[in-house]
Amino acid sequence: xxxxxxxxxxxxxxxxxxxxxxxxxxxxxxxxxxxxxxxxxxxxxxxxxxxxxxxxxxxxxxxxxxxxxxxxxxxxxxxxxxxxxxxxxxxxxxxxxxxxxxxxxxxxxxxxxxxxxxxxxxxxxxxxxxxxxxxxxxxxxxxxxxxxxxxxxxxxxxxxxxxxxxxxxxxxxxxxxxxxxxxxxxxxxxxxxxxxxxxxxxxxxxxxxxxxxxxxxxxxxxxxxxxxxxxxxxxxxxxxxxxxxxxxxxxxxxxxxxxxxxxxxxxxxxxxxxxxxxxxxxxxxxxxxxxxxxxxxxxxxxxxxxxxxxxxxxxxxxxxxxxxxxxxxx
Amino acid sequence: xxxxxxxxxxxxxxxxxxxxxxxxxxxxxxxxxxxxxxxxxxxxxxxxxxxxxxxxxxxxxxxxxxxxxxxxxxxxxxxxxxxxxxxxxxxxxxxxxxxxxxxxxxxxxxxxxxxxxxxxxxxxxxxxxxxxxxxxxxxxxxxxxxxxxxxxxxxxxxxxxxxxxxxxxxxxxxxxxxxxxxxxxxxxxxxxxxxxxxxxxxxxxxxxxxxxxxxxxxxxxxxxxxxxxxxxxxxxxxxxxxxxxxxxxxxxxxxxxxxxxxxxxxxxxxxxxxxxxxxxxxxxxxxxxxxxxxxxxxxxxxxxxxxxxxxxxxxxxxxxxxxxxxxxxxxxxxxxxxxx
Numbered sequence: 001x002x003x004x005x006x007x008x009x010x011x012x013x014x015x016x017x018x019x020x021x022x023x024x025x026x027x028x029x030x031x032x033x034x035x036x037x038x039x040x041x042x043x044x045x046x047x048x049x050x051x052x053x054x055x056x057x058x059x060x061x062x063x064x065x066x067x068x069x070x071x072x073x074x075x076x077x078x079x080x081x082x083x084x085x086x087x088x089x090x091x092x093x094x095x096x097x098x099x100x101x102x103x104x105x106x107x108x109x110x111x112x113x114x115x116x117x118x119x120x121x122x123x124x125x126x127x128x129x130x131x132x133x134x135x136x137x138x139x140x141x142x143x144x145x146x147x148x149x150x151x152x153x154x155x156x157x158x159x160x161x162x163x164x165x166x167x168x169x170x171x172x173x174x175x176x177x178x179x180x181x182x183x184x185x186x187x188x189x190x191x192x193x194x195x196x197x198x199x200x201x202x203x204x205x206x207x208x209x210x211x212x213x214x215x216x217x218x219x220x221x222x223x224x225x226x227x228x229x230x231x232x233x234x235x236x237x238x239x240x241x242x243x244x245x246x247x248x249x250x251x252x253x254x255x256x257x258x259x260x261x262x263x264x265x266x267x268x269x270x271x272x273x274x275x276x277x278x279x280x281x282x283x284x285x286x287x288x289x290x291x292x293x294x295x296x297x298x299x300x301x302x303x304x305x306x307x308x309x310x311x312x313x314x315x316x317x318x319x320x321x322x323x324x325x326x327x328x329x330x
Numbered sequence: 331x332x333x334x335x336x337x338x339x340x341x342x343x344x345x346x347x348x349x350x351x352x353x354x355x356x357x358x359x360x361x362x363x364x365x366x367x368x369x370x371x372x373x374x375x376x377x378x379x380x381x382x383x384x385x386x387x388x389x390x391x392x393x394x395x396x397x398x399x400x401x402x403x404x405x406x407x408x409x410x411x412x413x414x415x416x417x418x419x420x421x422x423x424x425x426x427x428x429x430x431x432x433x434x435x436x437x438x439x440x441x442x443x444x445x446x447x448x449x450x451x452x453x454x455x456x457x458x459x460x461x462x463x464x465x466x467x468x469x470x471x472x473x474x475x476x477x478x479x480x481x482x483x484x485x486x487x488x489x490x491x492x493x494x495x496x497x498x499x500x501x502x503x504x505x506x507x508x509x510x511x512x513x514x515x516x517x518x519x520x521x522x523x524x525x526x527x528x529x530x531x532x533x534x535x536x537x538x539x540x541x542x543x544x545x546x547x548x549x550x551x552x553x554x555x556x557x558x559x560x561x562x563x564x565x566x567x568x569x570x571x572x573x574x575x576x577x578x579x580x581x582x583x584x585x586x587x588x589x590x591x592x593x594x595x596x597x598x599x600x601x602x603x604x605x606x607x608x609x610x611x612x613x614x615x616x617x618x619x620x621x622x623x624x625x626x627x628x629x630x631x632x633x634x635x636x637x638x639x640x641x642x643x644x645x646x647x648x649x650x651x652x653x654x655x656x657x658x659x660x661x662x663x664x665x666x667x668x669x670x
Contacts, residue, residue, distance in 0.1 A: 219439055224393055228425070
């Protein structure tokens with residue numbers, strides 16, 4: 001178990017180094033950082049001096065090493081666009097994105113999983129067919145369209161919810177939260193639904209097909225033969241056996257929620273890192289882009305690590321096998 | 331064990347009919363099956379795949395898989411009719427009054443829960459006992475089914491047990507609330523031959539000790555001969571012959587049973603060739619008129635092609651064959667004349 005965690009940690013570090021290399025290449029080779037930093041009237045000598053001072057004349061491996069060491073300390077240099085430290089820019093923006101992604105994930109899980117269980121248990125019921133049909137729409141409509149439609153209905157026509165921004169936020173240390181004010185909570189609703197809709201339908205369809213599969217399993221039939229209550233069978237025996245794939249997909253999708261909040265943040269003018277990234281792309285603000293890339297890489301790796309550990313909690317078969325098999329099935 | 335006829339039967343199945351509605355019409359998978367099981371009796375049910383023996387078992391425990399349904403007849407347990415009970419009523423009977431054991435012990439247990447938890451869960455579903463009491467009972471059951479080191483095994487997961495040990499756990503699960511009847515559907519088919527005998531002996535011993543009756547569904551005539559008190563032979567959804575096991579094995583009355591017995595190899599006796607029954611059991615869509623066995627029967631007559639025989643007294647048991655009717659099989663027919 002411990003060996004497994006260590007192995008996973010080493011793999012995670014390898015992944016992060018690779019992402020770091022990509023980020024570094026972006027930094028180093030997309031355009032000339034000196035050009036981006038100095039004015040047009042700077043002389044060649046000054047440019048060369050700056051180049052030397054920033055260590056840009058060092059061999060690439062040395063530069064990469066410095067980049068990684070700095071990145072590990074959260075130092076990504078100054079933004080080309082605002083001349084603020086990149087670390088601070090991201091720290092200002094990340095709470096908005098994480099809160100939005102969290103709400104979207106909760107929405108997707110707490111609506112998607114029960115719907116999946118229901119449609120899996122009663123596949124022929126008319127409401128299951130309705131859910132299936134609606135989920136097809138949810139899975140095929142692009143995120144921005146859902147967002148715009150929601151804005152049209154709830155912000156423009158009904159005037160119930162705000163169409164952009166986070167509302168009022170409260171600072172807790174460096175973390176700005178929208179959870180503690182009424183307008184902050186109201187502002188979360190539409191973006192969360194927009195962002196979570198795809199994941200919801202994905203989860204629903206996944207849980208449904210897993211439930212259909214598991215309900216045919218012999219141990220379910222045997223559980224019925226033992227006279228267990230439907231509740232114990234459906235939620236204790238069946239649902240738990242669908243969890244391993246559900247956890248896998250949820251973990252991956254949580255990473256995707258954070259990474260792809262970009263579109264939703266753009267539609268709702270949500271002041272998160274996704275929006276920051278879009279602005280950085282427009283300005284070729286490479287330090288911010290590189291930091292964003294690394295941040296997303298780090299989040300993905302952390303989530304996957306958590307997912308791997310959750311497998312052990314759910315499936316006893318993995319505990320004795322040292323976790324070599326991701327999904328054990330007979 | 332001959333059962334006195336004045337004892338009320340534990341299980342009484344009358345004219346059971348199981349149907350599968352399909353697009354091309356209704357298939358009758360179990361047709362007019364009647365039998366009873368006395369308290370403590372072991373009834374073997376044999377037949378080829380598709381003869382309807384498992385479906386009969388599933389109908390009794392109320393777990394026919396849709397679209398299969400009971401279309402006629404009655405099932406009574408201890409005098410109470412159980413085939414038309416609402417799901418929730420039947421659920422309380424399953425596990426408590428009727429236990430079930432299925433073919434594959436590898437897949438019968440939920441892989442994510444320890445065997446102790448599955449035992450305790452079943453015990454507490456049916457008996458009003460506290461958690462520690464249920465655990466003690468679970469431990470006793472594991473000891474009773476012969477699991478070595480039961481104390482430490484209680485918290486182990488199914489994948490930590492061998493196939494034979496898992497089937498012992500399954501038996502413990504079926505017995506946990508003290509059922510009066512166990513429907514065992516091919517309980518040894520998935521096991522190694524060396525383990526099969528142990529499991530059968532265990533099942534037999536436990537049921538004798540607890541006074542539990544068994545409906546033992548299998549296609550293994552050897553298991554039946556060793557274990558059962560009476561045997562029912564099924565063919566194409568009907569009972570072809572039913573009677574005391576000794577008589578059916580040694581002195582079968584139905585041509586199909588005779589053929590079945592002839593196909594069992596006899597250890598130590600070198601025979602030139604095992605007899606075999608030509609042809610195959612008809613599919614449900616193609617059951618011929620008259621006796622369902624008539625295309626494969628060497629002794630058939632004209633009556634066998636037109637009239638379907640019901641069970642009639644034959645020797646110590648009953649057989650569904652016109653040979654045992656006063657009217658006989660009618661004009662004898664050579665086998666080839668009809669095939670052509």
